[in-house]
Amino acid sequence: MSNAIITHDLKKTYGKRTVVHDLHLRVPQGCVYGFLGPNGSGKSTTMKMLLSLVRPTAGEVHVLGRPMRRSTRRELLGEIGSLIEAPPAYGHLTGAENMRLVRHLLDLDQGQVQRAVQTVRLQDHLDKRVREYSLGMRQRLGIAMALAREPRVLILDEPTNGLDPAGIEEVRDLLTRLAARGITVMVSSHLLGEIDRTASVLGILAGGRMLFQGTREQLFSRSTPDVLVDTPEPERATTLAGRWNAVRDGDRVRVPGLDHAATAHLVDRLVHERIPVHGVRREEQSLEDVFMDLTGGRGL
Amino acid sequence: MMGAIRAELVKLRRSLSWAVVLFLPLMAVVTGVVNTLVSGQPPGDGWHTLWMRIVVFYGLFPLAAGVAVLASLVWRVEHRGGNWNALMGRVTSSLDIVVAKTTVTAALAAALQAVLVVGVIVAGKLVFDLPGLLPPRYLAVSVVIVVACLPLAALQSGLSMLMRSFAAPVAVALAGATVGTLLLLTRVEAPSLLLPYGLVSRATQVGTGAFADDGSVALPALGVLVAVALALTVALVAGAAVLLDRRDVR
Numbered sequence: 001m002s003n004a005i006i007t008h009d010l011k012k013t014y015g016k017r018t019v020v021h022d023l024h025l026r027v028p029q030g031c032v033y034g035f036l037g038p039n040g041s042g043k044s045t046t047m048k049m050l051l052s053l054v055r056p057t058a059g060e061v062h063v064l065g066r067p068m069r070r071s072t073r074r075e076l077l078g079e080i081g082s083l084i085e086a087p088p089a090y091g092h093l094t095g096a097e098n099m100r101l102v103r104h105l106l107d108l109d110q111g112q113v114q115r116a117v118q119t120v121r122l123q124d125h126l127d128k129r130v131r132e133y134s135l136g137m138r139q140r141l142g143i144a145m146a147l148a149r150e151p152r153v154l155i156l157d158e159p160t161n162g163l164d165p166a167g168i169e170e171v172r173d174l175l176t177r178l179a180a181r182g183i184t185v186m187v188s189s190h191l192l193g194e195i196d197r198t199a200s201v202l203g204i205l206a207g208g209r210m211l212f213q214g215t216r217e218q219l220f221s222r223s224t225p226d227v228l229v230d231t232p233e234p235e236r237a238t239t240l241a242g243r244w245n246a247v248r249d250g251d252r253v254r255v256p257g258l259d260h261a262a263t264a265h266l267v268d269r270l271v272h273e274r275i276p277v278h279g280v281r282r283e284e285q286s287l288e289d290v291f292m293d294l295t296g297g298r299g300l
Numbered sequence: 301m302m303g304a305i306r307a308e309l310v311k312l313r314r315s316l317s318w319a320v321v322l323f324l325p326l327m328a329v330v331t332g333v334v335n336t337l338v339s340g341q342p343p344g345d346g347w348h349t350l351w352m353r354i355v356v357f358y359g360l361f362p363l364a365a366g367v368a369v370l371a372s373l374v375w376r377v378e379h380r381g382g383n384w385n386a387l388m389g390r391v392t393s394s395l396d397i398v399v400a401k402t403t404v405t406a407a408l409a410a411a412l413q414a415v416l417v418v419g420v421i422v423a424g425k426l427v428f429d430l431p432g433l434l435p436p437r438y439l440a441v442s443v444v445i446v447v448a449c450l451p452l453a454a455l456q457s458g459l460s461m462l463m464r465s466f467a468a469p470v471a472v473a474l475a476g477a478t479v480g481t482l483l484l485l486t487r488v489e490a491p492s493l494l495l496p497y498g499l500v501s502r503a504t505q506v507g508t509g510a511f512a513d514d515g516s517v518a519l520p521a522l523g524v525l526v527a528v529a530l531a532l533t534v535a536l537v538a539g540a541a542v543l544l545d546r547r548d549v550r
């Protein structure tokens with residue numbers, strides 16, 4: 001699988017503060033890449049460097065195999081749709097007028113504009129002024145403006161920010177449909193839950209550094225989920241499994257960080273001590289749990 | 301480039317700019333008329349006097365302030381929300397963006413002049429019952445004023461591009477108009493023409509005999525004004541485009 005976006009040692013310093021450190025981004029073609037990190041971790045700054053809106057202090061950006069620099073950006077930007085920090089749009093104009101403006105600007109045909117509007121399901125709200133749009137509608141209009149040129153790469157900075165659950169679901173569904181069309185979608189968020197399950201590849205940023213980059217499976221395989229033992233005698237079982245740092249969790253015993261061999265050993269000991277075992281399983285992990293592991297419990 | 305200009309025209313819908321285009325020249329006309337009525341001196345030299353009383357004053361400060369306000373209005377929407385990121389994140393080149401913004405500002409400045417001319421004619425006929433119509437020489441002068449507004453539009457557009465503040469570029473225009481007027485008062489014509497504020501003021505004085513003007517409308521002199529205006533415009537637009545391209549978004 002080739003990469004749509006690659007960076008080498010990408011770095012940005014404001015004054016004496018380095019806000020992005022030696023980033024090696026790898027965004028595979030045709031995937032939804034979730035770019036996660038708390039507020040202020042450098043997501044927007046990184047995305048701005050990908051678009052050459054901000055010049056890197058050091059390092060390089062390649063988009064679709066070509067270097068992205070000030071001198072080359074306008075040509076490359078034709079392949080990229082973007083929405084950075086806040087949705088664009090002119091509040092005093094209607095949705096239709098905003099789309100017409102983009103059509104003139106990018107020399108598009110009516111069909112392209114119509115398809116973009118239908119993709120974000122905004123066709124029934126085009127005659128309203130954008131000032132009167134809800135935040136969700138504004139985000140969708142912004143995405144339609146970014147989509148109109150039928151880009152191969154879409155860079156969306158927190159498109160779910162401030163949306164209600166239904167709005168978030170709508171954007172997620174949209175991203176999945178776009179990726180199914182072969183568009184590479186890079187989407188950032190400071191909330192794990194908002195792009196959990198939508199993104200197949202994740203980049204996790206904290207303090208301007210990449211903590212993890214890879215598929216969801218790779219991320220999950222990095223941490224060992226707790227083993228849960230269901231037993232009618234949790235007290236005895238907890239004592240027995242004390243040397244594996246077991247803790248009692250209601251009617252269950254929870255044992256963290258146990259590998260396969262240790263799990264087998266634990267079961268063997270329980271059986272040997274005649275403690276009835278009703279079930280042994282690994283806890284189902286959410287991305288949140290994995291992330292807690294990764295950051296040493298700080299979370300996003 | 302045409303696409304960028306057409307996009308700018310769409311943005312003018314429901315814009316406050318049209319109110320400025322209508323009211324600023326009308327204010328100048330009303331002020332000139334009221335002053336004339338209050339002074340009790342009818343426009344002795346007919347259209348000529350009326351033109352001088354209205355247009356020369358208008359050219360000293362209101363015109364520069366008006367074009368500055370229009371440029372700020374034209375750029376204001378770009379400084380909002382994600383618009384700047386979107387503007388710079390598309391294929392449209394920095395030069396095309398600057399040319400489109402300057403063109404729209406200059407077109408609005410031309411509309412100012414058109415409203416002013418209509419206002420002078422209406423005042424001349426209805427208030428002072430002047431014979432005939434405005435002499436054609438003032439239409440020629442109006443064309444020169446419109447051309448002289450090009451570098452002003454380019455400069456103010458550039459300032460409003462660089463400054464997020466709405467008022468700061470207008471303050472710069474007022475300061476610039478003051479310097480331009482002082483230069484014209486001292487009758488050092490050359491430097492005053494190189495300053496866009498001095499250039500528009502000078503253009504509004506053509507044929508009136510005010511300040512450094514000799515009262516004639518001569519082709520060579522107009523040619524110089526037009527040539528200076530065009531050269532300044534090219535330089536200012538090119539400069540603004542380079543600045544825009546080099547700048548990072550915030």
Ligand SMILES: Nc1ncnc2c1ncn2[C@@H]1O[C@H](COP(=O)(O)OP(=O)(O)O)[C@@H](O)[C@H]1O
Pocket residue numbers: 014019037038039040041042043044045046549550
């Ligand atoms: N133009 C700028 N000048 C100075 N500091 C900036 C600038 N832009 C961003 N920063 C700082 O860089 C850090 C990362 O910001 P940002 O990329 O916006 O983070 P995120 O998008 O992840 O919330 C923040 O601490 C922010 O204050």
Ligand SMILES: [Mg+2]
Pocket residue numbers: 043044045085157158
């Ligand atoms: Mg951000």
